[in-house]
Amino acid sequence: MSIITLSPFDLAMAATLVVILAALSIKMRLGVGKPLLIAALRTTVQLLLIGLVLNTLFANVRLLWVVLLASAMLLVAGREVMVRQKRRLTGWWGYGVGTGSMFVSTFCITVLALTAIVGVEPWYQPQYAIPMLGMMLGNTMNGIALGMDRLLQTAWDRRGVIEARLLLGQSWQRAVEDIRHDSMRTGMIPIINAMAAAGIVSLPGMMTGQILSGTPPLEAVKYQILIMFMIAAGTGFGTMAAVWLTTRRLFDERHRLRLERLR
Amino acid sequence: MVRAQDGYADNRQKVSNLQIKKLSRDGLGPMSLTIGPGECVCLSGESGAGKTLLLRAVADLDPHQGEVSLDGQPCSAMSAPRWRRQVGLLLAESQWWYDTVGEHFQGLDTDCLQRLGFKPEVMAWQVSRLSTGERQRLALLRLFCQRPIALLLDEPTASLDPENVGRVERFVSDERRARKTPVLWVSHDPRQMRRVADRHFRIVEGKLVEAAL
Secondary structure: OOOOOOOOOHHHHHHEEEEHHHHHHHHHOOOOOOHHHHHHHHHHHHHHHHHHHHHHHHOOHHHHHHHHHHHHHHHHHHHHHHHHHOOOOOOOOHHHHHHHHHHHHHHHHHHHHHHHHHOOOOOOOOOHHHHHHHHHHHHHHHHHHHHHHHHHHHHHOOOOOHHHHOOOOOOHHHHHHHHHHEEEEEEEEHHHHHHHHHHOOOOOHHHHHHOOOOHHHHHHHHHHHHHHHHHHOOOOHHHHHHHHHHHHHEEEOOOEEEHHHHH | OOOOOOOOOOOOOOOOOOOEEEEEOOOOEEEEEEEEEOEEEEEEEOOOOHHHHHHHHHHOOOOOEEEEEEEEEEEHHOHHHHHHHHEEEEEEOOOHHHHHHHOOOOOOOOOHHHOOOOOHHHHOOHHHHHHHHHHHHHHHHHHHOOOEEEEEEEOOOOOOOOHHHHHHHHHHHHHHHHHHOOEEEEOHHHHHEEEEEHHHEEEEOEEEEEOOO
């Protein structure tokens, strides 16, 4: 099976739908017309740019370029995790905890999948490495951001309870265990739900894309399962690390709650 | 009824004094004070004078300078959780995090429970249905069930009716005499101070000043 390439004209037809929708909503004063157009424009420009970057990368398979692109993706994802938190750790911790946890979990798992599971040659082959890493980062980012936001907000709201438990002689680990469980769950729920609904309620985007481009469905399904497991593991380990590091930072060596380390 | 696991010791027979040496923290102190075995010292001062801040520092719940020791053992020489089990601080606002009362208790002293005006059935009650006063008395009971060696009480009778104020005062006084517990008691009421305390200090401009009872 060959791929049916899309011409600019084909895309323009799809774009007309968005423009009509925007025009209608502006006329009806729904307030989503302008944001819709801006977002559509951003999607076009950003995706074309990454397409160009990937094209160049595929033509020059070099580890340095892959690492550079991967680092850029990580740093942007790290920033995204930070700005999604209503309360943040002060100083470098605010950026470092999320980014560091994401780095360790996503990079380890992606490299493991590339070398041991998929076994591409060379292992940093961008055709495999970049899309996989992208999906890992996107999902892990969500999990970590949700988990940390929940953790910091709850610790702030329930400072009285945490301190009362410390005063009864509980260790800091014990005093925040409920909050930790809660945050962990919050971070993991999206991927658990996605795995539970996959194939019945929703056809995952990656698998759909592979099928559209001519891959036999069962091959696409196998890749989707691999990706789902990688995402689940990445999100789980990443959220665990972020929640652990954040709670560690919230207390000092004398088991005191230090909320002044939040803002 | 006292468990001996992870540092919970039966402290009943120990005779201890609580010694605060040059304790200071943001805008407060340095303060020094020694409370003898079984002695009760009342602490007063205007709102915002730093009474609660002092108690929190003594319980090592906030960063501070200076040293507090119990029976000659400095706070810094033991783990913070162990220190807080020995130096029990009761904050003015009690906190509850499980659904029922009983889940908050490690070991129950039914004698104390009755002397604070409760029946054993209280352990099955929902926390959400307790009045503020009941919560306050139960928080005191919860603290006592840990057998602290020294006590820091931040307005323990603030939300109680006169009958229960008397109950709590008698309970704390009996216990501190029986167990030789040093007590630091924050109060606003001069009559209460005369009823419960041996000495009285005021916090004035961040310093401890001995005052008449």
